[in-house]
Amino acid sequence: MTGVNFHGIWAIYKFEMARTLRTLWQSVVTPVITTSLYFIVFGGAIGSRIDSIGSVNYGSFLVPGLIMLSLLTQSIANASIGIYFPKFTGTVFELLSAPISAVEMVIGFVGAAATKSIVIGLIILITSAFFVPLRIDHPAAMLAFLVLTSVTFSMFGFIIGIWAKGFEQLNIVPALLVTPLTFLGGAFYSIDMLPEPWRTVSLFNPVVYLVSGFRWSFFGQGDVSIGWSLGVTGLFLLLCLGLIIAIFRTGYRLKN
């Protein structure tokens, strides 16, 4: 066999998608309910007392932030459990003994996790259209951000799954790092609303750039310029990719 192991990539992708489909009900219903709750509480009850942000009413302003929040948590959760579980049950031996390269394996796992996140992101988008008026100024950019973010954070989740030695560790990074960064990253407000020095501090939070870029694709306005958003997201993607390749080179926590 030479060239790319397409059958191998496809086998992993299909396997991971089948895992998702087994729990289809939870996968779809949970985000719909959570999003609806956010809109009822923040959009309806509280949002009616908050002024528009820029030219956008607060309910609509929330949509990109909420989608980002779900993309991040879902991507990390899916990809991390996808590789952690085989390690936990021992089935990882088959992946390690197969003629499949690190990059091919990542494409399979990350591709499946990202697919699920993208679908959930779109479901949230559709759900939100029932609650608030929506417009998408740059649909292509919106989709690009959706895909880029899902892929990047699925890779990040994949790394966490390899690193984790137990189920607690699997949850610790999302709970202690990602959720706070998202909440503080302007998912529910514009960082311009923050007093100094917090506004400047926020600029060190990578999630700010994701949310801002994504919001720009909807309303043509964001906290930072679209160039910065793309740059930081791309940088994070490359960082994750580099880490994964290093992990497979050294066999870190996969091989003795």
Place this chain on the structure above:
Amino acid sequence: MQSILSVSQVSKTYGSGHKALDHVDLEIRRGEIFALLGPNGAGKTTLISIICGIVTPSTGTILVDGHDAIRHPREARSRIGLVPQEIAVDMFSTVASTMRFSRGLFGKKPDQAYLDQVLKDLSLWDKRDAKIMELSGGMKRRVMIAKALSHQPEILFLDEPTAGVDVSLRRDMWKMIGKLREQGTTIILTTHYIEEAEEMADRVGVINKGQLLLVEEKAVLMKKLGKREMDIALVEPMTAVPVELNEWHLSLEDEGHRLRYVFDAQAERTGIPSLLRKLADLGIGFKDLDTSKSSLEDIFVDLVEHKEASNEGAVA
């Protein structure tokens, strides 16, 4: 003829500092059945795991059909199928789908007709749509074999294939191994049971404490290892072996209730008739006679002692 698998100078020290393999050299011939014998913790699984790419060797090289397993893993691994010692398979998948997964993972294009044949050969046909968690332990083991065969490997590793397996599966397995061998598959299996090696293998390797002690044609080895024991249950227990019996080198067992005689079953004269005559002459009564092959344990002790003795000889 070039060997299909060539292991040279492979050592492994685990992170714990434990040296599991110590400079192992091994050549496997194309199409043979090779049995790796060794007690618990000898390093059998470690050696197989290194060849299959699951464990990284500390030193040494491995060539699979001429391809370096570390520098060209794709070429090497696509030729190898592994049935691990422990059952490890996704419990939520069905039998048929997990086989398709394995085949795809190893880069082979779908071939349901072939997979169906494997299912039938392993008596899994009726269970093809069952979830693996619904299967019995023995059936799960068959699934592990089915997965390894699903990508038509040239070399098949079976790590203790008959541990915890009933007679019918054991027989199925031997039949399957026979069939694979006819098709030219090279098979390497590990076992604790010398009978199993005897039944199936062309050649046998003995490993202990990470060292490959010997590799031998089975026939030659069986002759070497063909020692048997005869236990003589005495009517009256004795405190010491009578000097008249010295030439048979007997030992007293079971607090003086049994005499044990170790003999070579392949030898022209076993010494049994003369021993029994002598016992009658001395008026030593016995109730029962029992012969058995010497256990693998004894064989290891024997081999290791020989090895140590010869090492000392070399030093001196």
